[in-house]
Amino acid sequence: MKLKHLVYCFFVGFLLVSCYTKKNVGLLQERKKMPTYEQGSYQLYKLRVNDELMIRVITTDKVLSDLFPSSSGSSANQVSYRVFEDGMVEFPFLEPVKLEGLTLEEAEQLVTEKMRSFVSDIQVRLALSTNTFCVIGAAGRGYFPIYKERLTIFQALALSGGISEGGDYSKVKIIRETDEGTKIISFDIRSKSIIDSEFYYVYPNDIIYVDVSKKKFWAINSYAGFLGVITSSITLLLTVWNLAK
Secondary structure, eight states, X not given: OHHHHHHHHHHHHHHHHHOOXXXXXXXXXXXXXXXXXXXXOOOOOBOOTTOEEEEEXXXXXXXXXXXXXXXXXXXXGOOEEEOOTTSEEOOTTSOOEEOTTOBHHHHHHHHHHHHTTTOSSEEEEEXXXXXXXXXXXXXXXXXXXXXXXXXXXXXXXXXXXXXXXXXXXXXXXXXXXXXXXXXXXXXXXXXXXGTTSTTTBOOTTOEEEEEEOGGGGTOOOSHHHHHHHHHHHHHHHHHHHHHHO
């Protein structure tokens, strides 16, 4: 009778520590124990040092157009221009222009104005060639493109393959470069309140890190594995019991 009780207690205890529940991995939760995050407005990305820009020039002036290979539309001809330490960018035909701290739209307007002093019928389009984010930890690894404005954390993690079974949903971090320096923001991705918070959108050069759950050591990834561990554990208990008698 004591052996049955021992096996039963072991079985129940093993279930409690080895299974991931909906509370562990469910998204958009509104439970009382979930953290609540303040809402905020989306901020347009502002150019930073070491960003790489591609420029497209639209004009009837063939001489000026030929100075910018990217304007041909061919990926083989694309050239990028770096934002240097002093915030300046050096484009052909222009003196260095300070673009650090400007949005892409503001930078386009400034470069267009400067070029119109030479050619009146010109329009400039700028794009970030470094428009990527990085994922490390228990959610895949690699660099991924920000393929649209306002890419959400859910979409970003989906690109990397999602959070793995051993990932800790309550400990997701974003390492982000700001005007005040490198900032690490940590949040629980299960909380519904992250929508429209400072954690919700992914910006160029963000690094997303997902911590490993403490439960990973005990976690069972499949029913076959679960049954195998249970069978082996019961066999071990019976062996120890028989040797102790």
